[in-house]
Amino acid sequence: MDSNRYVYTSGNGRLENRIRLFLGGSILALFSLVLVYAFMTVDYNKPIAQETKSDEWIIKTNPKGQKSTLMLSDGSNVVLNAESELRFKREFGQSHREIYLTGEAFFEVASDSLLPFRVHSGDLITTALGTSFNINSYKENWVQVQLATGKVRVSNISEKNQAVDLVPGEEVVIGNDSQLIKSKFDLNKAFYWKEGVLGFEKVPFEEVVQSLERWYAVDIQVKKPPSSSVKISGEFKKTPI
Known part of the structure; x- marks a missing residue:
């Protein structure tokens, strides 16, 4: 499957629609029956796994967009x-x-x-x-x-x-x-995310949006979201936006 293509299916598995993910500069846009857009520049040079130490605890933290x-x-x-x-x-x-x-x-x-x-x-x-x-x-x-x-x-x-x-x-x-x-x-x-790949198998649209927001450290606004029965399957390779 094209790593930049998702397939919408309804709860009964019927093909509903296909969407493509367009990447260019700092714009992430998904065009379908709905319009999803995000605009942000991600700094991939930021330190990863921020570490906080106290007398008792060591805490490792990753923000959105980093692993x-x-x-x-x-x-x-x-x-x-x-x-x-x-x-x-x-x-x-x-x-x-x-x-x-x-x-x-x-x-x-x-x-x-x-x-x-x-x-x-x-x-x-x-x-x-x-x-x-x-x-x-x-x-x-x-x-x-x-x-x-x-x-x-x-x-x-x-x-x-x-x-x-x-x-x-x-x-x-x-x-x-x-x-x-x-x-x-x-x-x-399983575990594709470790290799920089997001994989979805009949995942609700809302969860896919949340995963993309976390993956890229962006806020995605959705106009006229699809019904809760719409599910998405596919893979997406992480590419700087």
Whole structure:
């Protein structure tokens, strides 16, 4: 599929419309039944992964439009997406491996059988010994955990007896009802954002707009947005605007 083309489909899968993404100078424009426009110059030379240190906490923060790769003191690697934050205490890797995530990140965890690696995101705690997985917690009251390699256990802190184990290609989502829902996903199409590619598979139009705003650090105004039944599928490679 053309990386700059999206396909609109309705809830029943019928083709509704096609839109192209035009990039030029500082203008991002999507033309379809609706007009979406944004105008902004993005400074790609800004420092990434802003770091804040206190006596107790280390905080890594990415603003909109930027992502970064972090090496933790235990040897684990983290790819932190745009508009995301990691928090951990200074003694991380010594007496514990506890991390708090807001937004989205991909983790490649260094093996340590004595210190389980735990990521707190919303109401979920994801525990791993040595594995790689992705956590998305952008949306309010919604967290998604996808496992790439190894094995993890995902626990719901609001329901103490609720936990699921994942194997590669499995994901778990928690929503407003606080229930864990496990399903399978396509490993070949996952985690593209790490390589600078946005992938959508029947995603609501509003969520696509939010992703583009986060990706480019722009504000997008929509006139006459499509109905909530309209879904978008496709891929988009990040290009400076």
